[in-house]
Amino acid sequence: MARTFDELVAMQQAADQAHSRVEELRDRYGPPTRTPWTQPQTEAYETAWRTWRDLALAVQTAVTEHATEQGAARSQTEADVKAAARHPGGGL
Structure with missing residues (x-):
């Protein structure tokens, strides 16, 4: 199903937010090879x-x-x- 441009922007914003969450967890937990993650940490990250x-x-x-x-x-x-997703109101 084809989507409108505004729907694509909203989808990209959701993906960007999810990526930020992954980076946040990675920064908080550190590399799993340095200090092994707990099972809840692993599940949250995955x-x-x-x-x-x-x-x-x-x-x-x-x-x-x-x-x-x-x-x-x-x-x-x-x-x-x-x-458009990363600079709302910036105009194209």
Whole structure:
């Protein structure tokens, strides 16, 4: 199902937020090879990582569909979506 540009922006923002959560956990827990993570830490990280992966895949698929439907370059559509998601109100 093709999505609107605004929907793509919202999807990208969700993926970015999920990625931030993964980075936050990685920073908080440190490298697992230095200090082994507890089972709850491992589960929290893996859940966050899977969420990020799934959201990123969904937005990438939607960007491809949108670009194809609009007859636009996929790379430019992705760049526009990321710019709008990361700099709201910045205008394109």
